[in-house]
Amino acid sequence: MPSPIYLDHNATAPPLPEVLDEVVRVMRDCYGNPGSRHRAGRKARQVLEECRERLAGWLGATPGELIFTSGGTEANNMAIQGLTQGPAGTIVLSPGEHPSILQACKSLQSCGWKLHPLPVDSAGRLLMDELPADTRLVAILLAHNETGVIQDVKPLAKVCRARGIPLHLDAVQAVGKVPVDFLDLDATSLSFGAHKFHGPRGVGGLLVRDGTHLSPLLHGGHQEAERRAGTEAVALIAGMSKALQLWNERRAWHEVRVQQLRDHFQTILCQQCNPAVVNGGEARRLPNTLNISFPGVDGEALLVALDLEGVACSLGTTCASGSSEPAPILVAMGLTPDLYRSAIRFSLSFLNTHDELELAAARIARVVATLRKPV
DSSP states (O other): OOOOEEOBTTTOOOOOHHHHHHHHHHHHHOOSOTTOSSHHHHHHHHHHHHHHHHHHHHTTOOGGGEEEESSHHHHHHHHHHHTOOSSOOEEEEOTTOOHHHHHHHHTTGGGTOEEEEOOBOTTSOBOOOOOOTTEEEEEEESBOTTTOBBOOOHHHHHHHHHHTOOEEEEOTTTTTTSOOOHHHHTOSEEEEEGGGGTOOTTOEEEEEOTTOOOOOSSOSOOHHHHTSOSOOOHHHHHHHHHHHHHHHHTHHHHHHHHHHHHHHHHHHHHHHTOSOEETTTTSOBOTTEEEEEOTTSOHHHHHHHHHHTTEEOBSSOGGGTTOOSOOHHHHHTTOOHHHHTTEEEEEOOTTOOHHHHHHHHHHHHHHHHHHHSOO
């Protein structure tokens, strides 16, 4: 069996040893319910609020703006459902939204809500379009999970602010990979999930601008200032805080190292698998993400063959895996069928090495050449 090479960090990034140690320590030493009024509860509450203060500070928010959730999916649903409690109108989306945004929005269509996708250019960058008069919410992927393209949302945020329209940013792929400043982005809400930046699964957060009314998604408790019922997972939250701390302490090094690895890997693949097309390559991208098409190759067959060769990658968002439909973002970018059907996403981290990427490229080139041979 070939040695495994993991290139699917946008699906989930393995928790770092320091993160695991922190989760175990807090679970062992601070096991009390943070809502309890005895010593054990107060100890857990102290850890919880210290993590809230640190996380909010790193993300350009105030502690009171941070709501802890079970992850990015819950945070996105909380924002969509919580910000659409008024009369029905139009929700403006970017194309190729993550299912946790798209399906949450589609669930509102039976109540009279309409969906309006914004156009993108051939690199996947949003094109400013006039918002419908009845726009009640704008929901945008800050960094696309499939292409890695990072959107310049400030012009859109300015329009939303002027018209009093809430702006939700799905920053699940951005946080822990590039700097994210909630205040500077001028959004109403912003979601993130710990396991995308080497934290534990099952925990994330939603930032909500001070003064914003957000109807709760869950009921049954007073936790999180009565905005999210359920006992907080203090140990997982501590692990999430440790993961973002580790990234924040060396973020410049992380970005440079990962982008150098990605760009080197991209160059090799374009040379050894010619023809190959980088999707979104003209735009500003997450430093770790490479979406690349190999014309003449079926993406599904390539994915299976690479798995057998020990290379872990994906066709796109894991939450939509199993779908036979082409990636909506690639279609919106105007790719031809031969390109969007042969597209593969590789997503790296600082844990990857130069040598294993050289090895992965050789395996990929061999598989691509085999699949391109006429039967």
